[in-house]
Amino acid sequence: MSHRVGVIVRTKDRPYFLARALGDIAAQSFPDAEVVVVNDRGDREQVAATVAASPIADRVRIVDVSEPGGRCFAANTGIRATGAPYVVLHDDDDLWHPDFLARTVEYLDAHPNDGGVMVPTDIVYEKQHGGVWKEVSRAPFWAGMTSVTFLALLQINRAVPISFLYRREIHDEIGMYDESLEAVEDWDLYLRISERFAIGFLEGDALAFWTQRPSGRGADGNSMFELSSAHRRDDILVRDRALRSWSASNGPGLPLYIAYLHEQLRAEFTSELEARLDRQREQIVAEIYDRHPLWRRLRRIRSVFARSRRG
Structure with a gap:
């Protein structure tokens, strides 16, 4: 059947x-x-x-x-x-x-x-x-x-x-x-x-x-x-x-060009990503200095110490 x-x-x-x-x-x-x-x-x-x-x-x-x-x-x-x-x-x-x-x-x-x-x-x-x-x-x-x-x-x-x-x-x-x-x-x-x-x-x-x-x-x-x-x-x-x-x-021309573009885009993306990470790292460090009580106290001590040396 x-x-x-x-x-x-x-x-x-x-x-x-x-x-x-x-x-x-x-x-x-x-x-x-x-x-x-x-x-x-x-x-x-x-x-x-x-x-x-x-x-x-x-x-x-x-x-x-x-x-x-x-x-x-x-x-x-x-x-x-x-x-x-x-x-x-x-x-x-x-x-x-x-x-x-x-x-x-x-x-x-x-x-x-x-x-x-x-x-x-x-x-x-x-x-x-x-x-x-x-x-x-x-x-x-x-x-x-x-x-x-x-x-x-x-x-x-x-x-x-x-x-x-x-x-x-x-x-x-x-x-x-x-x-x-x-x-x-x-x-x-x-x-x-x-x-x-x-x-x-x-x-x-x-x-x-x-x-x-x-x-x-x-x-x-x-x-x-x-x-x-x-x-x-x-x-x-x-x-x-x-x-x-x-x-x-069809020949390797188009694949070669696509591979070139891929490498260029990868390099540009990597560079941009590293630059953004650097900027974010700097911003984080600056915020820590500005907001953390310990760093504010250290800045005041450093300021007092500097004035006392000048005096």
Whole structure:
């Protein structure tokens, strides 16, 4: 039986989170979705037992990754395994509002020229209590965002996979997740998509929840924290690669000029900041001399001493 949505769940030796994710998908008000669980070199029997115990076991397929490939390889494996026209990555530790699929499928059906649709997202912070990860607080991810544009994504990543339903056929034109990247692979994909297709955005309440566990380590950790150095490295790699591609076609003139302007502005800003700090320092010292009782007393003693010497 074919389904309209393919939900890709990447997991490795995290039965607690996998069970929670499958329960989250089962709670969706839109049921026409198959689930591809990509077991990224984890315990196969453990994954199979978790799937069998889920309320949607009849809609779940397990695909095993047996060789090292990383997060992108696991994502691509899952995407290739589904024939659904719409796809979304639901990593095992993230969550949805029950109407996420219903709302996003409805949008893509009504906007055939859009490549995908994103939704408002909350960051949900969790702590472990008695073996269970529970929410302790939450905050909007990019509060006030009303649209997703190529221009905005050039600055910084503004979405996470749990918040993005898109057309599977896009991969035929732009390629798959870049398996040379250890991190920021989602941002790299969004850049390639938004360069060629419009991406819709559903304003309103959060429909996706990106969980973060700052205290989590090992299997309980987040890529946001566990791969922080890789995020910084691969962010630069993506930008540098794009710049080199542009320069190869257009020459280095404009990048060189922008780099020159950047250095000039940095030098001017540094100089102005140092001058302002010097002026503020002088003002603070003057106010201390003028207002502090100890300094006023010292000035009076100095004045009396000076008069006595003259006398």
